[in-house]
Amino acid sequence: MPKDMAQEKTIYARRESGARSYCRAFPATFTEARGSELFTEDGNRYIDFLAGCSSLNYGHNDPDMKAALIAHISQDGIAHALDFHTDAKEAFLRAFEENILAPRGMDYRVMMTGPTGTNAVEAAIKLARKVTGRRNVIAFTNGFHGMTMGALALTGNASKRGGAGTGSLGDVTHMPFEGAMGDGVDTLQMIESLLDNPSSGIDAPAAFVFEPIQGEGGLNAASDDWMRGIERIARKHGALVIVDDIQAGCGRSGTYFSFETSGIEPDMITQAKSLSGFGLPFAALLIRPELDVWKPAEHNGTFRGNTHAFVTARVAIEKFWKDDAFEKELAAKSVMLTSAFKEVADLIDGAALKGRGLMQGVDVGSGDLAAAICARAYEKGLVIETSGAHDEVVKCLAPLTTPDRLLREGFDILLEATREVLAERSAA
Structure with missing residues (x-):
């Protein structure tokens, strides 16, 4: 017999840091995934x-990525290479150029940063300051950009910022995201007025940094007009445009990049999370060639690039992005998600749909209610989380490849959980 389950679980309380979070909401011990x-x-x-x-x-x-990775390892393929040239890196870069950049008429250098998204953000703001000679960076309310000090300075969430202790989180001006001041307030006009006013107290910015869909901030989705407006204001004031496409990228919004429909041309784009395709750590910064003024090793790291991730990322790109078939599938699934979340929203007074593409959710009005719904859903066999300033948004980030039957089954669980929680609260 295995050790007593209760005793086994104490290893986490005894040895793992208090910083652990997801396992508190989803305490099962997971052993397999398909x-x-x-x-x-x-x-x-x-x-x-x-x-x-x-x-x-x-x-x-994914079976194709898994097979490619196993083959690479079995043949003693390079596992760690700093930034050496490798066959795996070359194959990834060619696939990215041919299937992602070229079809979209995009010309970017690919900078391999440290393996997490926050490092790509750090590289972006460091380069923006180096290129422009300015310090101030404009970020937005409800934005989330990472947990290291520079990226955290861009982040709006008070509890995340609190983790910095007494460290400095300066050289950033936070401006209102679209809709942050209510539907009747034009935040573009507000931002432009402040920057045009030489007595506003706002230093000339090196860059604007924004997420087209704010993942941790509550699935606030910027309109194409708003993104174009930010680009126009940035150009007017000699600032760079940095799009944080870490959570909303790699197809999550319905297109590979989440800003594609706006027609903007960012100076830099951060990539991470699903860039490897397989869950392996991998982050990169896309840089317009004329801005790539780094000297050798001026921003480096022991784990810049991940050779195993190059292998799986190449397969992901060639499998899902060689034509527009996958994007059409995502469009159909997006409609299905909107319809399903509307069923949830219709159960709750004042609930509102949030997000777009395969990055959607419902604002249920309070973090307490959202947490209760997600907890009940977990009891019934669905892993789903919350987001937003008060964790008030029930947020779906299902794999883009989820079959329709599983999406429906998952939403049936969510609907049942919502009904039960509402009924219990009504009866209390």
């Missing part, structure tokens, strides 16, 4: 509407 399903040590099965917080856009253990 596609959009997770399986536990005691044989239970869960539908995954979290997907590694959008790090598993193509699902768990």
Whole structure:
């Protein structure tokens, strides 16, 4: 017999840091995963509407990526290479150029940063300051950009910022995102007025940094007009445009990049999360060639680039982005998600739909209610999380490859959980 389960669990309380978070809401011990399903040590099965917080856009253990990675390892392929030239890196860059950049008429250098998204953000703001000679960076309310000090300075969330202790989170001006001041307030006009006023107290910005869809901030989706407006204001004031496409990218919005329909041309784009396609750590910064003024090793790291991730990322790109077939599938699934979340919203007075593409959710009005719904859904076999300033948004990040039947099953669970929680509160 295995050790007593209660005793076994104490290893986490005894040895793992208090910083752990997801395991508190989803305490099962997961042992297997396939596609959009997770399986536990005691044989239970869960539908995954979290997907590694959008790090598993193509699902768990995609068979083609897995086969390519196993073959690479079995043949003693390079595992760690700093920034050496490798066959795996070359194949990835060619696939990215031919299937992502060229069809979209985009010309960017690909900078391999440290393996997490926050490092790509750090590189972007460092380069913006280097290029422009300015310090101030404009970020937006409800934005989330990472947990290291520079990226955290851009982040709006008070609890995340509190983790910095007494560290400095300066050289950033926070401006209102679209809709942050209510539907009747034109935040573009407000931002432009402040920057045009030489007595506003706002230093000339090196860059504007924004997420086209604010993942942790509550699925606030910027309109194409707003994104174009930010680009126009940035150009007017000699600032760069940095798009943080870490959570909303790699197809999550319905297109590979989440800003594609706006027609803007960012100076830099951060990529991470599902960039590897397989859940492996991999982040990169896309830079317009004329801005790539780095000297050798001026921004580096031991784990810049990930050779195993190059292998799986190449497969992901060639499998899902060689033509527009996958994008058409995403458009159909997006409609399905909107319809399903409307069913949830119709149960709750004042609830509102949020997000777009395969990055949608419903604002249920309070963090307490959203948490209760997600907790009940977990009890019934669905892993789904909340987001927003008060965690008031029930947020779906199901793998983009989730079959329609599993999406429907997951939403049936969510609907049942919502009805039960509302009924219990009504009766209390």
